[in-house]
Amino acid sequence: MAFDYDKYIRPGKLPHIWCPGCGHGIVMKGLIRAMDSLNMKKEETAIVSGIGCASRLPGYMDCCTLHTAHGRAAAFATGVKMAKPEMNVILVGGDGDGTAIGGNHFIHACRRNIDMTYIIMNNYIYGMTGGQFSPCTPTGAKASTTPYGNPDPGFDIAKLAIGAGATFVARGTAYHATQIDKLIAEAIQHKGFSVVEILDDCPTTYGRRNKYRSVVEMMNRLKEVAVPVKAAEKMTAEQLEGKVLTGVLHKVEQPEYCEQYAKVLQRAQAAK
Amino acid sequence: MAKKVAFLQGNEAAAHGALYAGCKFFAGYPITPSTEVAEVMSAELPKVGGKFIQMEDEIGAMAALIGASLTGLKVLTSTSGPGLSLKQENIGYACITEVPCVIVNVMRGGPSTGMPTGPSQSDVMCAKWGTHGDHAAICLVPASVQELFEETVRAFNIAEKYRMPVMVMPDEIVGHMRERIVFPEPGEIEVIERTGPSVPPEQYKPYDTSYGDVPPLAAFGSGYKFHVTGLNKMQDGFPTTKAEIVQAEEERQVRKVEANKADIMKWEEYLCDDAEVIVVAFGSTSRSARFAVDEARKNGIKAGLFRLITFWPFPEERLLELSKQVKGFITPEMNLGMCTGVVKGCIEGNAPVLGIFRVDGEPVNPGQILDKMKEVK
Numbered sequence: 001m002a003f004d005y006d007k008y009i010r011p012g013k014l015p016h017i018w019c020p021g022c023g024h025g026i027v028m029k030g031l032i033r034a035m036d037s038l039n040m041k042k043e044e045t046a047i048v049s050g051i052g053c054a055s056r057l058p059g060y061m062d063c064c065t066l067h068t069a070h071g072r073a074a075a076f077a078t079g080v081k082m083a084k085p086e087m088n089v090i091l092v093g094g095d096g097d098g099t100a101i102g103g104n105h106f107i108h109a110c111r112r113n114i115d116m117t118y119i120i121m122n123n124y125i126y127g128m129t130g131g132q133f134s135p136c137t138p139t140g141a142k143a144s145t146t147p148y149g150n151p152d153p154g155f156d157i158a159k160l161a162i163g164a165g166a167t168f169v170a171r172g173t174a175y176h177a178t179q180i181d182k183l184i185a186e187a188i189q190h191k192g193f194s195v196v197e198i199l200d201d202c203p204t205t206y207g208r209r210n211k212y213r214s215v216v217e218m219m220n221r222l223k224e225v226a227v228p229v230k231a232a233e234k235m236t237a238e239q240l241e242g243k244v245l246t247g248v249l250h251k252v253e254q255p256e257y258c259e260q261y262a263k264v265l266q267r268a269q270a271a272k
Numbered sequence: 273m274a275k276k277v278a279f280l281q282g283n284e285a286a287a288h289g290a291l292y293a294g295c296k297f298f299a300g301y302p303i304t305p306s307t308e309v310a311e312v313m314s315a316e317l318p319k320v321g322g323k324f325i326q327m328e329d330e331i332g333a334m335a336a337l338i339g340a341s342l343t344g345l346k347v348l349t350s351t352s353g354p355g356l357s358l359k360q361e362n363i364g365y366a367c368i369t370e371v372p373c374v375i376v377n378v379m380r381g382g383p384s385t386g387m388p389t390g391p392s393q394s395d396v397m398c399a400k401w402g403t404h405g406d407h408a409a410i411c412l413v414p415a416s417v418q419e420l421f422e423e424t425v426r427a428f429n430i431a432e433k434y435r436m437p438v439m440v441m442p443d444e445i446v447g448h449m450r451e452r453i454v455f456p457e458p459g460e461i462e463v464i465e466r467t468g469p470s471v472p473p474e475q476y477k478p479y480d481t482s483y484g485d486v487p488p489l490a491a492f493g494s495g496y497k498f499h500v501t502g503l504n505k506m507q508d509g510f511p512t513t514k515a516e517i518v519q520a521e522e523e524r525q526v527r528k529v530e531a532n533k534a535d536i537m538k539w540e541e542y543l544c545d546d547a548e549v550i551v552v553a554f555g556s557t558s559r560s561a562r563f564a565v566d567e568a569r570k571n572g573i574k575a576g577l578f579r580l581i582t583f584w585p586f587p588e589e590r591l592l593e594l595s596k597q598v599k600g601f602i603t604p605e606m607n608l609g610m611c612t613g614v615v616k617g618c619i620e621g622n623a624p625v626l627g628i629f630r631v632d633g634e635p636v637n638p639g640q641i642l643d644k645m646k647e648v649k
Contacts (some may be wrong), residue, residue, distance in 0.1 A: 010499075013510070043473070043497050048339075059499055059510060064492040066342065067501035068335065069365050075332035079339025079347075082323050083297055084493045087343075105335075108328035261323065268318030 005090040008032040008042065010062040018054055021207075021215030022198040023117040023174025024054050027121055028151045029059075030172075030180030030198075031090070037132050037185050045088040047078040050102055053128045054094040054200075055122040071102025074109040078124070081116055082164065085258035088188065091118040096134035097217065099155050103135075110164035112259035113192040119184060120157055123202040131205025168194035173202060173247040175222040176246065181231045186248065199244065276455040281554045282447040283350075285417045286440060287312035288378045289627030292456070293463055295374070297320040297345040297402065299336035299356060301329055304388045305444045306378035309350035328356040334362035334375075341371045343468075344491030346428055352444075353395055354385060356402065364403035365502045367525065369443040370479070370489070372431040376424065376440045378447035381633060389502070390633030391444035391565055393555055396583050399439045406522055408529035410536060411439045411584040413554040417451035423462065429464040430536055434528055435486050439507075441583070443606060445556035446588060468635035469496060478509040479521070485528040490579050529585060539590070540647065543569065547576030549648045550590040550594055551602045552615050554580040557636050561598075561604060564641035572647055588618035595619035600648035604628035604636040624648070 009032070018024045045063045049055035051070035059067035064087070068076045073091045081089045098120045100104050108177065112173040125143060135155045143150060161169045168190040170183040180198060182217035187194035201207065201218040212218045229247040231247070232240060273591055280288070287309045290298075298313040314324045323340070327333040329349065333349050341347045351359060356377045366373050379395045381387030382636065397410035410430055414423040426439050431438040467488045469476045471497045480487045487507075490496035502513035504518045543565060553561040558579040568575035578594065580587070595601070599622050605610040612627035619625070626644050631635050 043495050044493060046492055059501070060509075062497060064497055065499045066339065066492075067340075067499070067503070069361055069502055070592075071330065072335040072362065076339040077325060078325070078327070078332070079297070079299060079336030079491060080343055081339075082325055082336070083343040083345050087493045102417035104328050105332050108332070157375035234560065261325075265318045269321075 002167045005029060005032050005035065006063055006265075008035055010060055011057060014058050016060055019204045021201065021203040021218075022053070023123070023198070024057065024121055026174045026177050026181060027119065027198050027200065028057050030177065031092075031119065031184055033181035034184035034188060036187060037181065039174050040088055044086070045052070045090065046077070046080050047090045047092060048073045048080065049091065050093045050097040051098045051128070052094040052126070053139070054092060055097055057092045067190050071097050071100070072105060073097070074102060074105035077116055077163050078109060078112070078114055081114055082258060082261065089116040091190070093114060093120060094127070095120060095122040095124065095136040095157065099135045099157060099160065099186045107160070107164035110161050110166040110193050110195070112257040113165060113167050115191055115193070117184065117187045117194045119125060119198065120197045122157060122197055123206060125199040125206040127202045127205050131202075144205070144209075158195070158249050165254075166250070167252050167254045168247045168248070169194035169200065169243045169249045170195070171244065171246050173222040175198040176226060179246070188194045190251065192254055233256060275457065278452045278455065279450055280417055281308060281450050282417045282442055283378065285352070285453055286442070287316065289421040290374065290428065291316055291320065292421070292429035293346060295346045295428065297337070297340040298322070298324045298349065298353065299333040299340065299347070300316040300349045301327055301328050301333045301354045303330070303355045305380055305447055306352045306376065307351040309462070313348065330358035331361060334359040334507050337373050338362060338366050338369070338371050341373050342492050343495065346372070346432065346512060346624050348374045348376065350378070352378045352380050353382040354391075356395055356398055360403040363457050364405060364407065366437040367403065367407040368405075368502055368504070369500050370435040370487075372426045372435055372489075372523065373437045374424070374431050374440065375437060376442075379441055379443045379622070381631065387633050389444070389602070391556065391635060392500075392606050392631065393443050393557065394610065394631065395441060396607070397610050399441060400584050402554045406526060406553050408436065408526045409439070409442055409584040410436065410529060411582065413441050413580055413583045415555050415558045415579065417446070417449065418453050419581070420446060420499075421453060425461050429462065431466050432466040433486070434532065435466070435489055436529075443555040448524045458536065458599050458630045461533050473497065477507045479505060479507045481507060481524065485524050485531065488494045502505040533585045536582060536637035537587050538583050539587050540579040540581060542577040544550045544576035544578060544594060546574055547597070548574040548599045549602060549645050550576045550578050550598050551604065551641060552578045552580065552591070552611065553604055554583060555605060555609065560636050561641055564638040564645070567638060567642055568645055575645060586614055586618070587600050590596065591615060591618050592620060592622070595622035600624045600626060602626050602628065602641060602644050603649070606636065
């Protein structure tokens with residue numbers, strides 16, 4: 001029997017705003033399968049986002065949903081989680097929202113290791129505003145504000161998250177759709193701040209400026225560059241040139257923020 | 273039983289007022305001259321099961337505050353000028369999403385870094401117009417340590433009652449001075465809780481105006497699922513660009529304060545009944561003004577003090593009435609004429625308004641006010 005996505009979709013809120021060929025819908029379906037596999041209760045789950053195409057995702061989900069200001073999802077979510085640690089808190093957003101204007105909140109959420117899962121849909125571009133370059137746009141790529149090619153180097157979101165202290169970091173792609181739910185489910189189950197980067201595509205504002213003639217071509221690129229971490233262990237540096245590792249990239253156990261703060265409460269009340 | 277009396281700093285009193293009101297969450301960022309508010313909250317909140325978080329920046333502090341309020345907690349942040357500028361983005365978010373929160377902003381010199389340790393009253397316009405777009409503003413300007421405590425309690429009451437951000441803005445002198453304070457007993461000052469939903473989750477709409485201009489607010493994690501967005505929205509919380517809905521919602525959010533001004537506004541009239549010259553002042557400046565009024569009366573000048581306790585909404589109607597009896601107003605303030613301009617704007621030219629402006633980090637002294645009274649003919 002076909003999977004029933006409707007049980008997590010908010011009645012009457014589809015169709016979504018995403019363009020034909022955009023991978024965000026694939027990610028949303030992965031999130032729904034992950035939530036279903038963990039039997040997550042909708043009324044005990046907060047889905048928080050910033051601004052941008054990917055950040056419209058919460059509106060379609062039948063949960064406690066918070067569509068905040070540009071880049072601020074992690075900070076709003078920190079307030080929700082700290083106030084109600086028993087809630088499941090999931091962040092969603094794009095690469096520009098999360099790593100440019102939201103970069104500070106992102107790294108500090110990683111550092112605190114607060115128990116939330118952040119799904120970053122990295123399509124290398126600001127899509128909603130019409131295709132300006134983001135901190136993840138590859139050097140040399142064309143965007144509406146890099147008509148002569150992008151002079152900036154791009155961020156590696158996974159390395160940024162690991163460096164900042166996230167205790168679970170994974171990467172998948174919109175092409176590898178059946179892997180997405182497994183990565184997200186593992187991230188949600190991890191105690192601490194977990195980051196799942198999904199390499200995504202924006203045919204409308206990135207593809208057409210960068211000589212991708214079709215969505216299929218963009219999806220094929222995701223297929224070609226992705227190398228599972230296990231497979232990469234057996235590959236040479238030369239073979240890994242231009243490739244992107246996928247799967248669980250980093251997983252360690254560290255004290256979780258809300259649990260640490262619970263100890264603060266105990267100490268304060270003992271000293272009273 | 274004798275009431276608890278203490279010798280307290282203004283900022284400490286603001287924190288204790290918040291605790292009295294039932295505040296259970298604080299998110300902030302260190303900034304002079306407001307940091308003591310955060311320090312007291314970091315020590316006291318965990319004792320009562322509340323949470324304190326020092327965020328990575330002022331923007332994040334305001335964001336975390338709104339997130340926590342949406343779970344049903346009463347929330348506080350504190351800041352000062354440069355921090356208030358940064359918080360404006362999410363103050364606007366709290367306005368449009370109608371999420372209760374209290375911001376204590378201790379006024380120091382500006383713009384920019386300005387004079388971090390010097391007193392000022394130059395954030396009162398920022399309280400109203402700091403965030404972009406049309407929105408209502410509520411700003412309380414206490415003048416003593418006792419009043420800072422009480423007005424912080426009232427700020428929570430107003431925030432919860434009207435579902436919106438409320439600012440408490442002591443100037444640095446009020447924030448940092450130490451005075452005797454008598455703590456009210458629990459129950460002595462009314463503490464208002466926000467109105468929650470009276471319908472089951474499947475019928476709940478976060479902006480249901482069938483309840484009036486202030487719809488009930490459910491809490492995340494209480495069984496109610498709903499959507500919150502900074503976009504213009506419909507009654508069910510989802511975005512819309514429908515002209516008539518956006519117009520009606522924007523007007524309602526301003527009207528909920530306008531129509532309830534009498535409940536929110538507060539001021540004190542001292543010797544105004546027969547006054548020919550009225551000093552309009554607030555915060556620490558009103559203390560110099562009161563001294564000057566007493567001195568003037570000794571010299572036969574019919575002086576009075578109109579002390580603002582709310583700056584927004586501004587008591588326009590009452591000042592218009594008084595303008596018909598006086599020969600002039602005097603408006604001393606630690607800025608370059610912000611209150612003066614508002615007074616001029618509401619008295620229809622009935623009387624001259626003579627400002628005294630100081631932005632040098634020094635308070636306006638009574639002598640300056642007495643001298644200015646001589647100019648009122």
